[in-house]
Amino acid sequence: MNMKxxxxxxxxxxxxxxxxxxxxxxxxxxxxSPVLQGTxxxxxxxxxxxxxxxxxxxxxxxxxxxxxxxxxxxKLEREGVEALSALLLPPEIFEMPVPELFEIIENKTKAEGxxxxxxxxxxxxxxxxxxHCKRPIRVIPEEGAxxxxxxxxxxxxxxxxxxxxxxxxxxxxxxSNEYENRxxxxxxxxxxxxxxxxxxxxxxxQIAKFKxxxxxxxxxxxATGPSLRIEDLERLRExxxxxxxxxxxFKAYPLTLWRPEYFVLEDRDxxxxxxxxxxxxxxxxxxxxxxxxxxxxxxxxxIKFHLSYLQVQxxxxxxxxxxxxxxxxxxxxxxxDCLQLAVYMxxxxxxxxxxxxxxxxxxxxxxxxxxxxxxxxxxxxxxxxAKLGYESAKRAAEKAGVKIYNVSRKxxxxxxxxxxxxxxLNGKGEAI
Numbered sequence: 238m239n240m241k242x243x244x245x246x247x248x249x250x251x252x253x254x255x256x257x258x259x260x261x262x263x264x265x266x267x268x269x270s271p272v273l274q275g276t277x278x279x280x281x282x283x284x285x286x287x288x289x290x291x292x293x294x295x296x297x298x299x300x301x302x303x304x305x306x307x308x309x310x311x312k313l314e315r316e317g318v319e320a321l322s323a324l325l326l327p328p329e330i331f332e333m334p335v336p337e338l339f340e341i342i343e344n345k346t347k348a349e350g351x352x353x354x355x356x357x358x359x360x361x362x363x364x365x366x367x368x369h370c371k372r373p374i375r376v377i378p379e380e381g382a383x384x385x386x387x388x389x390x391x392x393x394x395x396x397x398x399x400x401x402x403x404x405x406x407x408x409x410x411x412x413s414n415e416y417e418n419r420x421x422x423x424x425x426x427x428x429x430x431x432x433x434x435x436x437x438x439x440x441x442x443q444i445a446k447f448k449x450x451x452x453x454x455x456x457x458x459x460a461t462g463p464s465l466r467i468e469d470l471e472r473l474r475e476x477x478x479x480x481x482x483x484x485x486x487f488k489a490y491p492l493t494l495w496r497p498e499y500f501v502l503e504d505r506d507x508x509x510x511x512x513x514x515x516x517x518x519x520x521x522x523x524x525x526x527x528x529x530x531x532x533x534x535x536x537x538x539x540i541k542f543h544l545s546y547l548q549v550q551x552x553x554x555x556x557x558x559x560x561x562x563x564x565x566x567x568x569x570x571x572x573x574d575c576l577q578l579a580v581y582m583x584x585x586x587x588x589x590x591x592x593x594x595x596x597x598x599x600x601x602x603x604x605x606x607x608x609x610x611x612x613x614x615x616x617x618x619x620x621x622x623a624k625l626g627y628e629s630a631k632r633a634a635e636k637a638g639v640k641i642y643n644v645s646r647k648x649x650x651x652x653x654x655x656x657x658x659x660x661x662l663n664g665k666g667e668a669i
Contacts, residue, residue, distance in 0.1 A: 246301035328546035375399030439543035452583030462593030464647035465600035470495035557633035568626025569619040594650035
C-alpha cells in the first residue's frame, strides 16, 4: 500500500506535483481560500486545514506554497501533523513540469542493477512509488531522518530502505543538493536532482552567439536600489560602458538617455505586470526573459533562457551555470542571473551598481504594484537565498579568474569587495 497524502496548496505548484503522483494516493488538497474550499480539482476535494484535522489527519501533508513555507511547516509541527516539504523536489516536477522526467531518470540510471538513492524525502518517495515494482531500488536515509517517515516508508514499501554498506561499487544517487556538503563514505556518487544538461529543450542556440563576446572586458550590472543616481547612468553612457539592466530599470528612462545593452527579467509576476511595456518600448538591445515568464509563449523581441528553480537550504549554495545557453540557476534575485550571463559573455571584471540589498525598496516609489502585496517573509526568504547565490557567484568567479566588485553607493551586502564608483570611472578603482 502506497503512502497517502494531502497537498497543502491547490495553486500552480500543488497541481504540478499532483500530476506526477498516483491519483489514488492523494486524498485532498488543503487550501486557505474560502472560494476553493468545498470544490474539487480533477475529482480531488479541496478542504480547509480544520477539515483535514477532522477527517484526514492520518495523511502526510505535502507543503507546496513558496511564501510562508516554513511558517506552514512550523504550524503543522505544533499540531503534531506529519509533513514533507516540496521545495527539495526537482523544478521539473513542481515549478516547470517536464512530463517525461521519470523516463529521463530511468534512462539516466538504467545501467545500474539496483537503484540506490540517498536521502529520505518527498522526491525519493515519489521515485519509490514509480519504480519499486519495476526494478530493485533502495533508499538510504540520511542521518537524522524523521522516525515517523522511516516507519511509514518501511510499512508502505517493505524492504526498500537500505544502508550505505549495500551500495558497494554501485552509484549512489543523491536526491538533493542539500546532501552535497555531507561526508558520505561512498566512492561513486552522482546527483539525481539537476537535469539542466539532460533536457535538450532548455538549450537556446540563439544565446550561444553571446559566449565570450566581451572576453577580457568589464561590465556593469545595474540593479534598482534606492541609491541609484540618474547622473551615474549618464556617466556610464558617456563612457560607453557595457551595462546589463534588470527588472524595472526602465522606470529611469524618462530621466536619462542611458540604456543598457542587455536586460534580464526572471520574475513571472513582474513580467505579467510589465509585459506590454517590454513589448512596446525599447528597454535594451538584447532582452533576456526566462522561460518561467514566457510559459511556452514565443515573442520575437525576447531571448528566452531557461531558469532552473533548483531549491537550496539555508546552508546550501546554489550552482552557478557555466553555460547560459543551457540555462541559469535561480537564487532569489535576478542579479544572480545577470552574473551568470556576464561570466558567460567573458567579462573579466564585473561591477555591481545600485545593489543596496534592501528588498522591496527601489530608486522610485512607483516601481511595482505586485511587490506591494508581498508579505515581509517573502523578502526575508529572498535575501537569504540571494546571499547564498552571491557567495556561489564569488566562488565561481574566482575559479574562472573573474573579479566581481560592488560599486553601489549604499549597500548592505558584504560578500563582494567594495570599490568606489567614482574612482572606477576615473580609472583608479581603490577599495573602500
